[in-house]
Amino acid sequence: MERRTIGAAALEVGAIGLGCMPMSWGYTESQRSLDSSLQAVHTALDRGCSLLDTADMYGPFTNELLVGRVLKERRADAFVSTKCGLLVGEQHIVANGRPGYVKRACDASLRRLQTDRIDLYQLHRADPEVPIEETWGAMAELVAAGKVRSLGLCAVGARAVRPARTARTERRPAGAGRRRSRMHDGTLAQLERIQQVFPVSSVQAELSVWSPEALEALLPWCESRGVGFLAAMPLGNGYLTGTLTPGQGFEREDIRARHPRFTAEMMAANQPVVAGLRRVGARYGATPGQVALAWALAQGRHVVPVPGTKKERWAAQNAKAVDLTLTREDLAEIAALPPARGSWY
Template identity: 35%
Template sequence: MKYRTLGDNLKVSALGVGCMPMGGGGDGVYGAGTKDETVATLHRAIDLGVTFFDTAEVYGPHVNEQLLGDSIKGKRDGLIIATKFGFTFDDNGGVRGLDSTPQNIRRACEGSLKRLGIDTIDLYYQHRVDPNVPIEEVMGVLVELKREGKIRHMGLSEAGVATIRRANAVHPVAAIQSEYSLWEREVENDILPLCRELNIGLVPFSPLGRGFLTGQITKRSDLAADDFRLGDPRYSEENFAANLKIVDAVKDIAAKHGVSGGQIALAWLLAQGDGIAPIPGFKRRATLEDSMAAIDVTLDADDLATLDKAAPLGGTAGPRYGEKMMAMTRL
């Protein structure tokens, strides 16, 4: 494994594990998996030198953190555990909406610490910006939690430029989490340059385009009838074929290197800068091991030029989210 340093001197494995697909249902979770295989996958990741594990209160909700917490018992040393706050729930576990009020941040933090079975959260993200609570107030609470030893580093997920600047003025932000991949390059417009300016790390989620960039999905009928991706704008009937052109380029370069398409997509991301640490999601050891091998794939200038041409900024057909989800980004 190789390692990288994000903002605020936070050292992590160059590739982390996005735990969202592991345990529990909810929007954005796809593919079959078992608890035993998921736990074995987490243990295998640690054996491979992965230190960076990403979860959130809202995943499940709650059960994802519990699963990760159970899996790292006796293995906590050296791990960087990231989780997120920012939602409130009804009595049945349904998501009510955004809530980054001080009292809800503290409630979420205490719950996450208990479920994860740890004394300190290494990286605590605001999951989505709450337009009703000034970011300075949010960061103020996080500063208090850091002083109390309950968190070590602070992050924001899908925040906009102005919010990031204001947050960083209160306390150094260690990482910005956002979607970033060959088929979603919008962060290159302003978020990535800002991260470089302020020395903030970037943690890309969905680095494989929700599986599309692996090349294993060649037609919509490859997906199960209840797969949420059938409703993803980029997987739609009108956009699917156009987006396969990106996959064709990935496959060609994968064949040249004798590796998988997923490894090429991850190697491209790693080549975008040392302050970038993607978090692909897994449920199975085979998928984990394939993705982690991307660490040893080096793309040459011709490879990068070919991929840039096939997948230019703004060149993917369709928006990355529907209207409801897009409305919660870049605030």
């Protein structure tokens, strides 16, 4: 598989990674199986998708344990990126960016991942109660200690994230914590601040055909600074693969059960987006999902999409998207598709 370089430390990874989250978190629980998830990870590695993206929060903890089982056998084939700074509380997901906590979280992740070094350690969310320089400084100390090779920042929407200390008592004003549609200016300011402390190797944020907001400022910022960009949710939480049916239900724990784009009405309204991807794919014998991944790859040599799946056949199909190079005309056709309807923000 084509290789891409991430960030200041010039770490090389396969151009497409594997998002391991659906194996333990966020999606249809009834379809989860440890054996098939392990098989999906092995298949991704076999195809050159070396970047395995996980987080201590997924599960919580079980996703890192799963990835650790694979790393124990084939550490040299993998580039492991995990995350700290979010905890699953009793009622809410809470942020904790205190330096002592971050260091303990890293040690725990190393144990679960059965490795002595994390390739990319990402701050899952900034803690509004801790200056980000303090959190990032603690993460930089982990690099100095040889526990981590490089650092990244996640800039996915901060829905329902609260500081750990106030999680169960605080009442928030309506709308607080929601991501704005022109949303990355706050992130850019944070990135400039933490760059003064220790080089940022990657930014991870949502980027897909139906959520292209990161193209406005975040991607150009990364490109101009030599920072890698991990495209999260590049398949639009599965919608862009064209395998979901408008009106189909989602299990209670599935993030899509509460996602405004996954109501029957919005799933029907956004069909032209999938139809457009299908049309482009038909010219190459590619699926809509493969076109969506090829589109993400085409946004810059610093972009590494991390499609999530727990299924071996989909991991294989997603890896093959690296062979699809979209032409300027294809990209123009995709850019002309109607903007997606329905939003969290």
